[in-house]
Amino acid sequence: MARKYAADPIDDLAGYEHTLAQVGVRLRHHQSVLEIGCGTGTTALRLARSVRSYMACDISPEMITIAKEKLAREPVESLHFVVADAQMPPPSWDTGLNAVQRFDVALAFNVLHLVPSLNATLQAIRRLLPAGAVFMSKTACIREMNPLVPWVALPVMRAIGKAPDVLVFDALELQNALERNGFRVEVVQRHGTQGKDIRVFMVARAVD
Ligand SMILES: C[S@@+](CC[C@H](N)C(=O)[O-])C[C@H]1O[C@@H](n2cnc3c(N)ncnc32)[C@H](O)[C@@H]1O
Numbered sequence: 001m002a003r004k005y006a007a008d009p010i011d012d013l014a015g016y017e018h019t020l021a022q023v024g025v026r027l028r029h030h031q032s033v034l035e036i037g038c039g040t041g042t043t044a045l046r047l048a049r050s051v052r053s054y055m056a057c058d059i060s061p062e063m064i065t066i067a068k069e070k071l072a073r074e075p076v077e078s079l080h081f082v083v084a085d086a087q088m089p090p091p092s093w094d095t096g097l098n099a100v101q102r103f104d105v106a107l108a109f110n111v112l113h114l115v116p117s118l119n120a121t122l123q124a125i126r127r128l129l130p131a132g133a134v135f136m137s138k139t140a141c142i143r144e145m146n147p148l149v150p151w152v153a154l155p156v157m158r159a160i161g162k163a164p165d166v167l168v169f170d171a172l173e174l175q176n177a178l179e180r181n182g183f184r185v186e187v188v189q190r191h192g193t194q195g196k197d198i199r200v201f202m203v204a205r206a207v208d
Pocket of ligand 1: 036037039040043057060085087108109110114115116
């Protein structure tokens with residue numbers, strides 16, 4: 001599905017641009033950034049020039065292949081795409097809490113509802129960040145949809161291979177999960193411009 005995903009237009013362009021602007025104002029030139037679940041790299045290609053280094057990972061080799069093709073057409077020296085599972089990052093990334101850490105900023109757009117375990121993923125991200133680092137995410141809160149979607153439509157679509165497994169939580173549950181796993185949530189926003197927006201943008205700080 002990666003080629004189809006890459007060809008699909010962004011469904012709420014104004015909302016997407018608003019999110020990029022909110023992320024952009026919080027990035028600094030000296031920073032190293034990790035993006036998890038980067039897909040075909042559209043956002044990474046937009047943001048990477050603003051920072052010193054930008055590593056974008058995705059669990060799907062096909063997504064990363066397309067991202068690398070785009071990068072070859074539009075080279076950005078600071079940007080690297082790698083295949084990696086956000087929930088189980090390569091040991092070489094994980095320097096452990098209190099050690100010299102690798103990233104100043106972590107980003108996750110439209111992916112936290114797709115991982116097998118939210119807690120395990122947040123813990124993995126937290127281990128890669130020093131205290132004070134920033135984690136910015138935008139996440140579909142499926143519990144905020146009509147209940148027929150998570151409990152009827154999605155299971156049916158999953159059964160016929162048309163939808164992935166999803167985690168069902170609302171914005172408060174996501175915020176609580178972040179706070180249980182070493183983050184303090186500082187900003188909660190919605191950027192959608194097309195009616196009710198279930199995708200919540202959060203800025204969280206890594207805390208001891
Ligand atoms: C809905 S797409 C979002 C892509 C991109 N972040 C965006 O906003 O357009 C979700 C992406 O997360 C990736 N993904 C799902 N589970 C993942 C995991 N455990 N680790 C890393 N990437 C994952 C998928 O392969 C897919 O590319």
